[in-house]
Amino acid sequence: MKRIVSFIVMSFLLISVFVPSTLAREEGVDLVENVKSAILIERDTGTVLFEKNSHEQLPPASMTKVMTMLLIMEALDKGKLSMNEKIRTSEYAASMGGSQIFLEPGEEMTTKQMLEGIAIASGNDASVAMAERLAGSEEEFVKLMNKKAKELGLKNTEFKSATGLPGKNDHSTAHDMAIMAKELLKYEEITKFTSVYESYLREDTDKKFWLVNTNKLVRFYPGVDGLKTGFTNEAKYCLTATAEKDGMRVIAVVFGAPTSKERNAQVTKMLDYAFSQYKTHPMFKRNMSLGQVAVSKGEKKRIEALTSEPISLLTKKGEGLEHIKQTVILDKNIKAPVKKGDKVGVLKLEQDGKTLVESPLVAKESSPKASWWTLYKRSMGMFTKAGS
Template identity: 60%
Template structure:
C-alpha cells in the first residue's frame, strides 16, 4: 500500500513539474514573441529587403488601412515611369490648373496659371508632400486626376496587389481609399527600381522659386532622412483617420531595406518603430550583390530583328540575403528567355534570371531589352538569307 501511495505521489509530482515547465516555456515564448514586435505602437508594419523582397518582420501586414500621403508612393512611381520612358521631361514647364491649385492639406501653394518645371514639382511631392504638385503632374500625364487614379489602380493589379484601392492621387481622406503595409512595401520596392527617385526623396531642405518674392522653403516631412544614417526616402503620411504612417528606405553598403508602419499614435512613435526595424535589418542580415540594374546578362540573337544582337539586361539590381554567420551553399544563376514577338520596346520583358542557393530558388528577376527592337526590313532579311545559304556552299 505504501509503495502504491509513493508511486501515485511521484506521478503527481512528475505531472505537476511537467505542467509548470511547459507553462514557463510557453510564457517565455510569448514574451520572446512580444519582445520581437518592432512596431509596438503601430497598427501594422513590415520590413523587407528591396532586391529579394524577403520579409524580415511583419505585423498585421495585410490589414486594410488608410495610407494617407503614402499614397504618393504610387503617384511617384507612375511619374518616374513616364520620365524613364521619355514621355515626360524634367525641364518641361507644367501649367497649374484651378483644380490642382485648390488642393488642401500639404501643399507648396501653387497658383492657378503658374508654370513650374517637372523637376520642381517632383521636389514639391517628394520633400513637402505637396497635394497640389501631385495633382498638377497627374493632370499632365493622364489628362485628369480621375484618369490618373485609374492608372494607379491598374498598376496595383499589374503588381499583383490585392488589398489596395485608390480614389485620389494625394491620400486625402476618401471612402474606399485603402492599402496595407505589405502592399505599400511592394509599391516602394517597384518605385526604388527607378533609382533616381532618391535624388529627390533624400533632400532634407530646398527652395522653390528661389530668389523671387514667392520663394518657398521645402523641409522634408521624413525627419529620418536627417537623423538616421542611410535613410534616403520615401514617404510619410498623416490624417486623423490614418494616424502617423511612414514608408521608409535605407541603404547600408549593398543592402537596401524598406520599412513600413501604419497607424502610429505620434510622429515620435512612428520614427522609433521604423528605426527599430532598420536597426534589426542591418544588425541581423547582410546581402551579396550579384548584378546591378541595367547590367548586361545575355543577348538576343533574332534573325528577324533589324538589330540581330540585342543586349538583355537586369530590370533591377539583384542580390541575395542571408543572416550574418549563416552558411551559404554555392550560388548559381540561370536564364530563361520568353517567346519573343517583334517589335519590342525598350524595357519590355524578354526573360527571367533565376538565382539558386543549392537546390533552392531564392529569387527570380525579369530581364528586359535595353533598346527598341524593330522587325527586320525585307532587304535585311534577303541579305541574311543569302549569307546563310552561302555558308552551305
C-alpha cells in the same frame, strides 16, 4: 521554346559564405507597438524580416504618393517624360488642400521641381499636376495607379486619388506599400529627391518657397533616404521609410501611429533590427547586360537583355553563400514590336535545386516592326551571301 545559358559560380569566388536553406522572419520577434500595422523587408530579395497585421486594409494618407512617384519615374525611364519638361498647373490641381507647394493656376514648373514638391513637401497640388500631365486627368491617372497595383499583385490596395487626401477612401496595407516602395526604389534616382531634408522652389523670385522634408528620419537616422510620410485624422501617423547601410537596403512601413514621434521611434526599431541581424550579398546591379535576344521582323535584329532590378542574396550575419548556380533564360520567339522595358527573359539564382531568386530580364531598347523595305533588303542580303 527558350534558349538557356547557365553559369555556375565557383565556390572559390564566394569564400566562407553559406546560404541557409530557408531565410525568413523570426517567429516571436516583437519589434513595434502602438501602431495598427507594420512590415520590414529587405529590398533586393523582398524577404519579410518582420510584420504585424501587414495585410490589414487601412487608409495610407499621403503614402499614396509612393505610387504616384512610381508612375512618374516609370514615365521618365521609358522616355515619355523628361526632367526638364515644363508642367502646367490646372485650376483643379491648384485647388488641392492639405500639404501643398501653393501652385497657382497656369503656373509652370519642371518635372524635377514638381518631384521635389512631391517627395520633400508632399505637395498635393504638384501630385495632381503630374497626374494630369501623364494621364490627362486625375481620374484617368488613378486608373493607371490601380492597373500598376494589379500588375504588382497587390490584392488589398485600391486608389481613389493621386494624393491620399481624406474623404477619397484610398486603402492599402503595410505589405502592399512595401512592395510599391520596392518597385519605386528600382529607380535609384528617386532617392536624390526623397533624401533631401530642405530645399527651395522659385528660389530666384519674390515667391521663394522653402521645402522641408516631412520625413525627419532623413536627417536624424544615418542611411535613411526616403520615402514618404502620411497623416490624416483617420489614418493617424504613417511612414514608408527606406535606409541603406553596408550595401543592404531595407524598407520599413508603419500605419496608424498615434504621434509622429512614435511613428519615427517604431520605424527606427525596425531599421536597427535589420542592420544588426542581416547582411546582403550583392550579385547584380540594375541594368546589367546578361545576353542578347533576337527580335523577329524587328527594326533592330538583336536587343540586349538587362537586369530589371538590383539582385542580391540575404543571410543572417555571420552566415554566407556557396555553390550558387546562375541561370539566364532568354526568350527565343520574340516578335516585333518590342518596347524598352518589356520582359525578354529571366535570371535565376539557385542552390541545391532550390530557387532563391527569380528576376525578370528586360529589353534595353525598343525595336519597332521593320518596314517591308528593310525586310526585303535583309532577305536579298541573305540570298547574296548564300550565293557567294
